[in-house]
Amino acid sequence: MTPVKEVPTPGDTTPLYAALGLTTDEYERIQKVIGREPTHTELAMFSVMWSEHCSYKSSRIHLRELPTEAPWVVLGPGEGAGVVQVAPGVRVAFKMESHNHPSAVEPFQGAATGVGGIVRDILSLGARPIAVLDPLRFGPLTDERNRYLFDGVVRGIAAYGNSLGLPTVGGEAVFDPAYSGNPLVNAMCVGLLEDDELLRAAPSSAGDIAVLIGSKTGRDGIGGASILASQEFEEGSEAKRPSVQVGDPFTEKLLVEACLELKRDGLLTGMQDLGAAGITCALSETAAAAGLGVDGNLDAVPLREGDMEPWEICMSESQERMLACVGTDRIERAIEVCAKWGLDAVEVARYAEGGRLVLRGRGQLLGDVPAQALADGPLYERPVVTADRSQLHALDPLELAWPSPEEILMRLLASPSIASKAWVWRQYDHMVRLNSLVVPGADAAVLRLPESRRGEAGQPGITLSADGPGRIGALDPYVAGALAVSESARNVACMGARPLAITNCLNFGSPEKPEVMGDFAAAVRGMADACRAFGIPVTGGNVSFFNESPQGSVHPTAIVGMLGVLDDVYAHRPAVAREGDAIVLLGHTRPELGGSEALAVVHDTIAGRAPALDLDADVALVRLLATPGLGGHAHDLSEGGLAVALAEMCVRAECGARVPLDGQELWALFGESTARALITCTSDDVDAVLDAAVHLGVPAQPIGRLTGRRLDVDRALQVPVDDLRDVYENAIPALMER
Amino acid sequence: MTPNVAVVVFPGSNCEQDVVYALRREGADADYAWHGDDNLGGADAVVLPGGFAHGDYLRTGAIARFSPVMGPVADLARRGAPVLGICNGFQVLAEAGLVPGALRRNEGLRFLCIWTDLIVSDIDTIATRACQPGQTLRIPINHYEGNYTPPEGVVPRVVFRYHDNPNGAWRDAAGVANDNGNVVGMMPHPERASESWLGSEDGRLVLASLVESCNLAALA
Numbered sequence: 006m007t008p009v010k011e012v013p014t015p016g017d018t019t020p021l022y023a024a025l026g027l028t029t030d031e032y033e034r035i036q037k038v039i040g041r042e043p044t045h046t047e048l049a050m051f052s053v054m055w056s057e058h059c060s061y062k063s064s065r066i067h068l069r070e071l072p073t074e075a076p077w078v079v080l081g082p083g084e085g086a087g088v089v090q091v092a093p094g095v096r097v098a099f100k101m102e103s104h105n106h107p108s109a110v111e112p113f114q115g116a117a118t119g120v121g122g123i124v125r126d127i128l129s130l131g132a133r134p135i136a137v138l139d140p141l142r143f144g145p146l147t148d149e150r151n152r153y154l155f156d157g158v159v160r161g162i163a164a165y166g167n168s169l170g171l172p173t174v175g176g177e178a179v180f181d182p183a184y185s186g187n188p189l190v191n192a193m194c195v196g197l198l199e200d201d202e203l204l205r206a207a208p209s210s211a212g213d214i215a216v217l218i219g220s221k222t223g224r225d226g227i228g229g230a231s232i233l234a235s236q237e238f239e240e241g242s243e244a245k246r247p248s249v250q251v252g253d254p255f256t257e258k259l260l261v262e263a264c265l266e267l268k269r270d271g272l273l274t275g276m277q278d279l280g281a282a283g284i285t286c287a288l289s290e291t292a293a294a295a296g297l298g299v300d301g302n303l304d305a306v307p308l309r310e311g312d313m314e315p316w317e318i319c320m321s322e323s324q325e326r327m328l329a330c331v332g333t334d335r336i337e338r339a340i341e342v343c344a345k346w347g348l349d350a351v352e353v354a355r356y357a358e359g360g361r362l363v364l365r366g367r368g369q370l371l372g373d374v375p376a377q378a379l380a381d382g383p384l385y386e387r388p389v390v391t392a393d394r395s396q397l398h399a400l401d402p403l404e405l406a407w408p409s410p411e412e413i414l415m416r417l418l419a420s421p422s423i424a425s426k427a428w429v430w431r432q433y434d435h436m437v438r439l440n441s442l443v444v445p446g447a448d449a450a451v452l453r454l455p456e457s458r459r460g461e462a463g464q465p466g467i468t469l470s471a472d473g474p475g476r477i478g479a480l481d482p483y484v485a486g487a488l489a490v491s492e493s494a495r496n497v498a499c500m501g502a503r504p505l506a507i508t509n510c511l512n513f514g515s516p517e518k519p520e521v522m523g524d525f526a527a528a529v530r531g532m533a534d535a536c537r538a539f540g541i542p543v544t545g546g547n548v549s550f551f552n553e554s555p556q557g558s559v560h561p562t563a564i565v566g567m568l569g570v571l572d573d574v575y576a577h578r579p580a581v582a583r584e585g586d587a588i589v590l591l592g593h594t595r596p597e598l599g600g601s602e603a604l605a606v607v608h609d610t611i612a613g614r615a616p617a618l619d620l621d622a623d624v625a626l627v628r629l630l631a632t633p634g635l636g637g638h639a640h641d642l643s644e645g646g647l648a649v650a651l652a653e654m655c656v657r658a659e660c661g662a663r664v665p666l667d668g669q670e671l672w673a674l675f676g677e678s679t680a681r682a683l684i685t686c687t688s689d690d691v692d693a694v695l696d697a698a699v700h701l702g703v704p705a706q707p708i709g710r711l712t713g714r715r716l717d718v719d720r721a722l723q724v725p726v727d728d729l730r731d732v733y734e735n736a737i738p739a740l741m742e743r
Numbered sequence: 744m745t746p747n748v749a750v751v752v753f754p755g756s757n758c759e760q761d762v763v764y765a766l767r768r769e770g771a772d773a774d775y776a777w778h779g780d781d782n783l784g785g786a787d788a789v790v791l792p793g794g795f796a797h798g799d800y801l802r803t804g805a806i807a808r809f810s811p812v813m814g815p816v817a818d819l820a821r822r823g824a825p826v827l828g829i830c831n832g833f834q835v836l837a838e839a840g841l842v843p844g845a846l847r848r849n850e851g852l853r854f855l856c857i858w859t860d861l862i863v864s865d866i867d868t869i870a871t872r873a874c875q876p877g878q879t880l881r882i883p884i885n886h887y888e889g890n891y892t893p894p895e896g897v898v899p900r901v902v903f904r905y906h907d908n909p910n911g912a913w914r915d916a917a918g919v920a921n922d923n924g925n926v927v928g929m930m931p932h933p934e935r936a937s938e939s940w941l942g943s944e945d946g947r948l949v950l951a952s953l954v955e956s957c958n959l960a961a962l963a
Contacts, residue, residue, distance in 0.1 A: 168757075168798070170794060258757065258795070436941070
């Protein structure tokens with residue numbers, strides 16, 4: 006074999022390993038692992054597999070703190086997605102991932118391929134994808150570039166998800182200057198295992214054939230994992246545009262149908278998606294998972310451009326490709342199924358004893374390394390420093406001058422982070438497959454599972470939410486990590502569901518900054534503590550580092566995708582409150598405004614102390630909300646506090662509310678104390694709700710009634726619901742359709 | 744008798760399962776037909792479902808009209824049998840010339856997945872036989888290219904009109920028929936409004952009309 010001597014560009018003295026994103030230490034370690042200088046192809050493979058994006062080399066040490074086990078976990082972290090048993094005979098796969106950097110460079114394709122990638126993760130387990138959710142973060146929409154990114158990302162998600170026939174049922178859109186230049190585009194996919202068979206990303210034995218199915222391999226996305234996702238952005242990031250993949254949802258749709266048919270017909274022993282690090286990752290991980298080696302022939306890979314170098318083929322992140330492990334006796338039938346769907350399916354490798362990943366092509370041996378060594382990236386214990394936030398914490402928001410409650414409320418409703426997101430989700434098909442019983446716009450989506458279509462009582466269903474705090478992360482990442490879990494638990498409980506398991510997406514700045522690692526470690530600890538309090542596991546997820554722009558790191562942003570379960574899906578809580586019903590405030594309100602949306606909107610600042618965390622109170626509240634048959638509609642109190650929650654309830658119910666609360670303080674209206682929600686019920690049921698609350702130790706106070714045409718809070722707010730609705734619904738269209 | 748309804752699956756179709764499910768609930772013997780087949784196996788009626796046939800590349804429906812199955816679909820249409828195109832299926836029917844006109848991009852140049860109120864403006868078709876004249880149906884749309892435009896000099900039979908035109912369609916047309924009334928294309932998705940859990944049951948009238956039309960055709 007020919008060791009690498011050449012440099013990437015004439016006149017450029019950067020060593021090739023450095024240009025590929027490897028450090029000198031890592032390069033020396035590669036030499037040690039394989040006992041010689043790596044070939045060009047080998048170096049390319051190590052550079053992608055050992056990238057932050059693929060190896061989690063900075064985060065693994067902290068992620069160990071997250072609880073991952075529960076009796077209902079079928080498959081925990083480490084493979085394509087987590088799988089949980091939601092009811093007898095019903096298994097659900099779900100996972101979230103980031104596509105932040107590609108979306109910052111090319112928003113439409115970046116977001117589209119983000120959806121495509123997470124869908125293939127779910128597919129790799131043999132599950133049928135049934136829903137998508139997209140948590141999004143951008144800079145303020147007053148800036149033209151941020152509008153361009155927001156518009157492109159939404160169009161990209163729509164173009165891809167809609168074509169696939171996958172309903173997009175939730176997510177969030179949050180706007181904050183910290184995300185200018187580095188938007189967050191996270192995508193979560195949920196799948197249903199239609200039978201008991203769960204495919205693993207491994208062949209069953211040596212001799213199995215690795216079949217590459219789907220799109221031809223091209224130069225798109227080369228180094229996406231190592232160059233785009235694992236480095237900071239600088240001026241001139243547009244030059245990285247060739248590293249963004251281009252999506253073809255039509256081929257993905259065929260790939261989904263073909264792979265599910267292959268599985269149904271019993272033609273597969275294993276399957277893995279090709280995402281980051283492409284063929285290299287799929288071959289090495291499947292071989293290593295089975296304790297085998299693999300002998301690959303790059304000449305067999307169907308190419309879009311005939312003159313691609315072997316290292317380019319290894320690194321390409323061309324979309325819409327899957328690797329299937331097939332027994333030799335079934336290979337012909339497998340290829341026939343793919344042909345029916347019009348897809349290329351070619352034998353690219355054979356699994357073998359010995360544990361070596363061997364690659365050949367053009368009559369040459371291009372690489373020969375231990376498969377496990379590629380899969381075992383380095384593990385770093387990076388320096389961790391707790392950032393000093395004492396100056397931020399010193400501000401007492403209650404001492405500032407504030408406008409009238411009415412003005413604050415109207416400005417909050419006009420803030421794109423709080424305003425209606427209908428402009429976003431009506432561009433997404435959220436109805437296809439006929440399972441969406443509660444669609445976007447509510448606290449969480451409710452899906453019946455195909456088995457429960459008949460409309461009979463007692464059929465199980467799932468609820469889904471995907472979001473997380475941002476501003477709170479800037480003040481206290483530990484609290485933010487915990488709140489990401491407890492808020493999403495509250496969201497699914499507001500639909501009457503029990504929280505079951507989470508996936509996460511941890512979006513942070515550069516891990517080479519000790520303060521960022523300190524924030525990361527704190528957020529993970531907070532998330533772990535909250536998961537333990539609720540008794541729910543983390544079954545998978547994603548870490549996205551290097552979310553940096555010239556203005557600095559993004560807020561420490563922990564996003565949680567929550568899966569809740571309803572034993573009787575048709576008994577979910579209604580998404581809209583009913584006129585005439587009583588409104589009961591659940592939870593304890595403290596005199597706090599730190600990190601609130603009100604402070605951000607009115608005073609343009611993120612400061613003060615994060616809201617106090619009380620996980621026991623959160624757990625009790627969620628248990629109360631998940632009590633079958635108790636009360637009616639429920640709505641989480643979060644950004645904008647009680648006033649915004651009441652306004653949203655009124656707008657959705659198309660009805661006013663009379664709230665004779667005494668002694669209104671700003672913190673009571675706009676504070677964001679945790680572990681609170683509103684629940685509505687008939688007058689006759691108020692006592693039952695209060696009794697149940699007392700029983701679980703949840704503070705509960707009847708505060709008013711849904712009636713009339715105005716939101717009327719004594720001595721604070723008297724606003725016609727029509728005015729609330731106009732502001733709430735028009736805020737984003739007014740910015741985007743001008 | 745139980746009418747036999749073929750629901751065509753093009754590569755890229757994505758509403759075929761929903762349509763089959765909803766049709767079976769209306770008592771039809773509904774099953775899938777592959778786009779590459781050159782016969783419909785004696786089906787009494789055919790539905791072209793929503794989706795993105797052949798990726799909608801080139802132009803919506805432009806490739807699908809050349810799929811082999813479109814031969815027998817045209818034969819059924821000529822014989823007066825019920826043919827319903829929903830959303831992408833409407834676009835395919837228009838490209839194939841089985842209903843007049845074309846579907847251009849929505850006026851606002853955005854994909855729209857929203858509920859619409861439709862006014863039934865013609866009850867002598869296979870999609871509206873079970874409806875009352877002027878009846879309002881609440882059925883959602885889900886498309887980027889639903890801006891109906893008739894051929895020059897032709898005034899087609901409009902079957903459904905939008906109460907609030909969402910996409911710029913000519914004369915608020917949400918669905919049109921051929922002269923005979925046995926081929927109907929409509930942008931709204933009746934299968935998505937076929938259960939109260941989903942927000943409306945009004946779509947059942949459209950599907951029930953199709954099933955009833957099969958029985959009438961069999962009697963004739």
